[in-house]
Amino acid sequence: MTKRLPRHLRKIGHVFVDETMQDSPMANRVREKLSGTTQADIPWTVVPSEQDRVEFDEGDTQALYLKEYKGKFLRFCPGTRAYHCCGYRIIHIGENCPMACSYCILQAYFQDRVLKIWANQNDLFTELGNSFGADRKTRYRVGTGEFTDSLALEHLTGYSHNLIEFLEQYDNVVLELKSKVVDLTWMDATSRTDRILPAWSLNAPFINEHEEFDVSSLKERLEAARTCAEAGFKVCLHFDPVIHYPGWKEGYGAIIDMIFDYVKPENIAYMSIGSFRCMPQLNPIIADNFPDTTYIYNEFVPGLDGKARLLRPLRVEQFTFMVDRLRKHGMDKQLYFCMESTEVWNEVFGYAPMDFGGLGKRLMAQAFGE
Template sequence: MNDTREPCLPAHLEPPQHILVDPEVIHSPITARVLSRLPGIPWSVCRNYQEKLQKHGPGARILYLKNYKGRFMRFCPGTSRYHCCGYRIIHIGENCPLNCSYCILQAYFQDRVLKVWANQQDLFRELEEHLADKNRLFRAGTGEFTDSLALEAITGYTGDLAAFLGQYPNICLELKSKIVDLGWMSRVSDPARVLPAWSVNTPEIIALQEKGSAGLQERMQAARECVRQGFRICLHFDPVIHYPGWQKGYALAVETIFDYVNARDIAYMSLGSFRFMPELEKILMHNHPGADYIYNEFITGLDGKKRLLLPLRLKQFRFLARKLKNAGMGTNMYFCMESEHVWQDVLGYTPRDLGGLDNHLLRLSFQADQFSALKA
């Protein structure tokens, strides 16, 4: 008999039209959970991914539960020639159900199939090896090749990961998202070692360029709830976009943030100007014809990526940094991929003054007493 039940999903998620499952993960707990949370969605065993994709057509909404064979934990690719933050990526899947116009994943991946690494036990085994030396500290996150939480309602992946990492005091996990899902929270044993994080932007950018995401107030309400539950949060003003009226928009964004949380609740905050690999330009113009900001004046940086002209970048950064400092932010503000010159000009310090950006962020991600105890 056909299962005619309909899945009950949050607003940012449309039910997939089909689920593909690698034979090796048919009995994995993630597969069982996904299938139970998506009743009525047809699924099949995937022995030949390309063939299956062709069968369903390029635009089909496919969820692929994959037996991932690569490395799960890696260094963030960062960028050459600019200061990078030494973040470790825990790779849990690829692609994202949201539709941000500037999303780099459009250029990274050939298709938009939502992929979940369903062999979670292999991930845990690899993490065990990395984390065995308890004197080595890690700051890691899952939000690099996907949004950390966008598929959580279907997979429960982050809840499992947080529960697993609870036994390792030497890792701090950042969950970077543009949606609201706090379902993972009940699985956390020590809130000091999980950092819920949101990208933040102006209401106009969120509404027009981050389709499917939660509004700024919703994100900040969730952030406040996390603080109430004993977590510190992270925020990322990234990408800062230059558009008519940006001053008003970013002033309002800062005001909204501090209506909900205090500066002391924020472990760290990054600022990053819109930047892109040249390959993204045409894709963005094609997929998002209304994204006018792509017609701004950009220069090619030392790493080959395009960035807004330096004077415009500095103007936006100075404006934002001033507002953030007035709200109580200090040396826990950092730039994502900017030169020492920009740091010094806008923030008045450089990564060198902080003892290196990776060390500084590692210190900030752990609470001070934990950091000294672990380092002792």
């Protein structure tokens, strides 16, 4: 019987592959995964090695591009000194996302329908080995969910599975897998439940229903978090972006209460909260791609990083409501703000990162279970 790919991958209608990568393990794996599915016969196009990008515009269809990447795989988070950054490091495995969330900043970076995956994994592992192995006393908290979703293409690529197998030899590295879909096949690759942090983004049910498309439901994400917790993993949860809309208190209150029907506070390594913010060029893109979206017309001001932010009193009101609700469930030190000022930290939490030695230091300790 012909299989169907997961819902969020069914728009893939073309595969491009660098000529240097057409016989790579990654390309062979994708071919194998597509065979026997309703998308088994989609065209493959070999791209000359000197060509840097592909042009693709076939309506609502997406393309997968298995590319030889020649840049740096290990990067610093692109934060700003104007606000407190969590300080994690990015393992760059690809670009763009098959899902469609109205608020996604990737729309401003990648204005095409090409899902890029770096197929030269041996180069990735060489670079990571040189970095992580140079000094085993230096600890790293890393993640792959910055320029793409960590698990969205896992069904086809097995990228996280391979990466986890590679990282088994490095006690000084904790890997966070941040996603809006459920794919737990990576669990077979590790014996170290203390070095992998499965993570899911959450939002209010209204936002999940009206602003997130082709994603797993909130219930499915929390069920996956429970499965991981029961297997011995600490999980991470992220409320980013928190959106101001009519009925937000009821919505965010409901999802916060729902979390603890599935996991306990001690199962959670940390949880971020961040208000919707965007570069000036993102708003017209959102308006064009999602004409029914209205939250972009809220009261925003330019932030110190050049991004538009919800007025501080409105942000603080939302943050205070959510933090108070989470504290009633037993959460406290696991909570942090993504890219907020010292003043907002003090106003909501009653302390700021410098009071406990810095946000990066705290999260590193929590990631390593200290």
